[in-house]
Amino acid sequence: MSATSTPLNIGVLGVGHIGRSHARVYSELGDAGARLALIFDTDRAAAEAVAAPLGARVADSLEDFAAGIDAATVATPTPTHFPLAQFLLERGRHLLVEKPITETTADARALSALAQARGCVLQVGHIERFNPAFGALETLLTRPKFIEAHRLSPYPNRSTDIGVVLDLMIHDLEIILHLVRSKIASVDAVGVPVLSRGEDIANARLRFADGCVANITASRISPEKMRKIRVFQEDAYLSLDYGAQTGEIYRRAAGAITREAVEIEKDEPLKRELASFIECIRSGPGAQPKVTGPQAAAALELAIEITERIAAVNSQ
Numbered sequence: 001m002s003a004t005s006t007p008l009n010i011g012v013l014g015v016g017h018i019g020r021s022h023a024r025v026y027s028e029l030g031d032a033g034a035r036l037a038l039i040f041d042t043d044r045a046a047a048e049a050v051a052a053p054l055g056a057r058v059a060d061s062l063e064d065f066a067a068g069i070d071a072a073t074v075a076t077p078t079p080t081h082f083p084l085a086q087f088l089l090e091r092g093r094h095l096l097v098e099k100p101i102t103e104t105t106a107d108a109r110a111l112s113a114l115a116q117a118r119g120c121v122l123q124v125g126h127i128e129r130f131n132p133a134f135g136a137l138e139t140l141l142t143r144p145k146f147i148e149a150h151r152l153s154p155y156p157n158r159s160t161d162i163g164v165v166l167d168l169m170i171h172d173l174e175i176i177l178h179l180v181r182s183k184i185a186s187v188d189a190v191g192v193p194v195l196s197r198g199e200d201i202a203n204a205r206l207r208f209a210d211g212c213v214a215n216i217t218a219s220r221i222s223p224e225k226m227r228k229i230r231v232f233q234e235d236a237y238l239s240l241d242y243g244a245q246t247g248e249i250y251r252r253a254a255g256a257i258t259r260e261a262v263e264i265e266k267d268e269p270l271k272r273e274l275a276s277f278i279e280c281i282r283s284g285p286g287a288q289p290k291v292t293g294p295q296a297a298a299a300l301e302l303a304i305e306i307t308e309r310i311a312a313v314n315s316q
Helices: 017-027 044-054 062-067 078-090 105-118 132-140 164-180 269-282 293-314
Strands: 008-013 034-040 071-074 094-098 122-125 144-152 184-192 201-208 213-219 226-233 236-241 246-253 256-261
Touching (some): 008 017, 008 269, 017 044, 017 269, 034 044, 034 062, 062 078, 071 078, 078 094, 078 105, 105 293, 122 269, 122 293, 132 236, 132 246, 144 164, 164 184, 164 201, 164 226, 201 293
Parallel strands (some): 008 034, 094 122, 144 213
Antiparallel strands (some): 144 226, 184 201, 201 213, 226 236, 236 246, 246 256
């Protein structure tokens, strides 16, 4: 689709917690050149409850949904991402697929290839890339030597079809792969199930070929919420809080350590993510989303490896 003044018709597929949020934000992005047009969910009553106050129509079927949109968010359970995204991409619809992109890396790569063949934007919902705190980190980063990330939350009672690595840790894995950009030399991982079949708390230690080490902890059985990252590099140490959108940078100067606040202009990451998706579509052929299918596939591949290592340790 080439750049045009005609508003894009946007749809949301799946109205769970994430899909409802996407529908709300799309309905507020009229100035970005898009309108929330259609909602579809196998639970029609749930779809109507979301669509009615936002002025959207509920599609009667997946075919009806595809016929009435230019682009969509796929926010359904992970096992359904591949067949639904494939169906829509084959019909030339631009997609934002929630993370993890698919269940397997083969499916993720297949969707990426299909999107390219059809000239469609395929963006993946790694939302922290749109967090203003992360934007501040990117401007200050040179060459990371050690990264520590913590992502903790109370038990969600959703996304329990996957373990905490694919549910939460994958956000930090995608970010770290983006920041380090070096081959992984080794992976160590531990984790345990508590309330789910899959692991509910996990820790992974990554060593990269360039010498950087990353230590990542994720839990969905914590009494508190935490989404923080700390990055150590040769000349500074950066500490950022994704949730509070605050940060500090520590530097060595004249034999002492100085501390200063990182300037961060606070904003809603989801709003930034969806506005970026719309802008990418409207920019026309060749425009690349901030988080592409291949990047999401790389994060998925690493998350699956960590999950498999945890399962292997726990089976001993």
